[in-house]
Amino acid sequence: MPTQPGESVMWATMQGQAEALASLIAEPGPVGRLAERLSGRRVLVIGTGTSWHAAEQGAWLLRHAGTRATAAQSADAALDRGLLDDAEVVIALSHTGTKRFTGEARALAAERGIEVVRIGGVEVADADLHTVARERSAAYTASHLAALLRMAQLAEALGAELGPLTEIPKAVETVVQTPVGVAPPARLIEFTGAGINQWTAAEGALKIREAAYVASEGLSLEQFLHGPSVALRANDHLVCLDGGGPLSSRIGEIAGAAERSGVPVTTITDHRLSEPLSIFPLTAAVQRIALESAESLGTNPDSFGRDVPGREPWTSVSL
Secondary structure (H helix, E strand, C coil): CCCCCCCCHHHHHHHCHHHHHHHHHHCCCCHHHHHHHHCCCCEEEEECCHHHHHHHHHHHHHHHCCCCEEEEEHHHHHHCHHHHCCCCEEEEEECCCCCHHHHHHHHHHHHCCCEEEEEECCCCCCCCEECCCCCCCCCCCHHHHHHHHHHHHHHHHCCCCCCCHHHHHHHHHHHHCCCCCCCCCCCCEEEEECHHHHHHHHHHHHHHHHHHCCCEEEEEHHHHHCCHHHHCCCCCEEEEEECCCCCHHHHHHHHHHHHHCCCCEEEEECCCCCCHHHHHHHHHHHHHHHHHHHHHHCCCCCCCCCCCCCCHHHHHCCC
């Protein structure tokens, strides 16, 4: 059954995100030792779904430390052997440790003698770095931010100057407790962001579809501009994510053009932290948009659509 506003497990989990992040910052575990294993080596970060977005952002953070890091979806890493050709270490992100292709990619990497580092929830017994307890809501929130924090800790240990990680929990808490007020549009909600926040935009689109069943898309700023922007109309909504950085003014330029063309626009700006660390409050913001949409539409953000009639055939497809 649909939950009432404020009653979902997703909401309860989001409210605990800041505390969970603060705990990981206070007790970083073996981050330093793992960073030593990554130092000077070529790294491929993999994941599925939300964890793929974290993989792309994690690779971005590692590159700030001078690490040669790329990212790929787990299915591609498992099926395209060439993706592993240049990798000396594979970092596998998985909230539960059970995703099919992440497991297959890990096995292939091990078969080829490539070191594997696992980042997962506390129930993943053989994870090299743990995040948080397995979430009861299908719309993963805290585990995603915790995985991003682990990647930021690794990048910092490798020499990246990202800004004060200790300021992340407060920034996230402020956003979680502040309504965004973006109502679900009649047709499409488009998320866009630049640089590392192009993946925050992708996560926003995934989360609102998953939690509220709202048609959505999340693209990098330039990808959105060069084609998809033409399709937006007054019955859509554009959400621009501005975390600072060299393309901040261009985000404003594109948001202004969309508004003048009659498209409703919301720009969420968060420059309190560095551009790399802006992914934390901006991710909390898109989570909040998804939650508010679910509450306003009366959908259950925790169920992964299992309570929707006709959904049953999807249960036969392994995740």
